Amino acid sequence: MAVATSHRLWRRRRPVALGEVAEEPFLLLKDGHCFRDDVLRICQRSRMNPHVVFEAGQFDTLMAMVEAGAGVTLIPEMAVRRFRRSNVGLLHFRPPQPTRTIGFVRSRRKSLTPAARAFMDVLRLTRSARRRS
Numbered sequence: 001m002a003v004a005t006s007h008r009l010w011r012r013r014r015p016v017a018l019g020e021v022a023e024e025p026f027l028l029l030k031d032g033h034c035f036r037d038d039v040l041r042i043c044q045r046s047r048m049n050p051h052v053v054f055e056a057g058q059f060d061t062l063m064a065m066v067e068a069g070a071g072v073t074l075i076p077e078m079a080v081r082r083f084r085r086s087n088v089g090l091l092h093f094r095p096p097q098p099t100r101t102i103g104f105v106r107s108r109r110k111s112l113t114p115a116a117r118a119f120m121d122v123l124r125l126t127r128s129a130r131r132r133s
Contacts, residue, residue, distance in 0.1 A: 001091045002062075002083075004069045010089035017094050018046040025071030026050035027062045039074050042098040059083050076100070078126060 001021070003010050009020060028050070029036040043050050053071055056062050060083065062073045067087045075083055080090055104120055106112065112120070 001072060001093065002066045002075055003072045003089050003091060004066055005087050005089045006069060007072070007089065009072075009091060013089075015092045015094040018043065018048050018098075021050075021072050022048050023051065025053040027054045027056070027065050027071040027073040028052050029059070029062065030055045030057050033057075035076060038076075038100045042074070045098075063088055074098075 001009075001016060001018075009016055028039060040050075054062075054065055056065070059075055059079060063075070063083045063085050065071060066073055067085045075090075084090070102123065104123060106116070
């Protein structure tokens with residue numbers, strides 16, 4: 001969960017439950033982005049109806065809004081390093097932590113592009129790292 005470093009939850013510096021932000025302004029990706037659907041499913045499973053005040057097409061925009069104190073948002077763990085900002089605190093969830101499954105489907109008859117091979121390597125490394133932790 002991304003919150004401004006001035007946010008009450010960041011000052012506590014401990015894992016949070018999604019319900020702790022039920023009344024907070026929530027920032028989401030626009031309709032049609034798969035991660036938006038993941039976040040809404042996570043909220044639904046937690047019986048939390050987010051108070052969405054802003055939607056954006058990119059994580060960069062959401063993180064700038066968080067940094068400005070406009071609300072809170074969720075970002076995938078695999079993107080944390082890319083979207084790190086000086087005035088944004090990134091909090092983990094208390095167990096059970098939300099998860100999602102990412103897969104890759106391809107035809108064995110077609111060769112992979114270098115970008116597709118690199119993506120598959122990242123997925124394999126991520127899966128291996130998860131199993132060790």
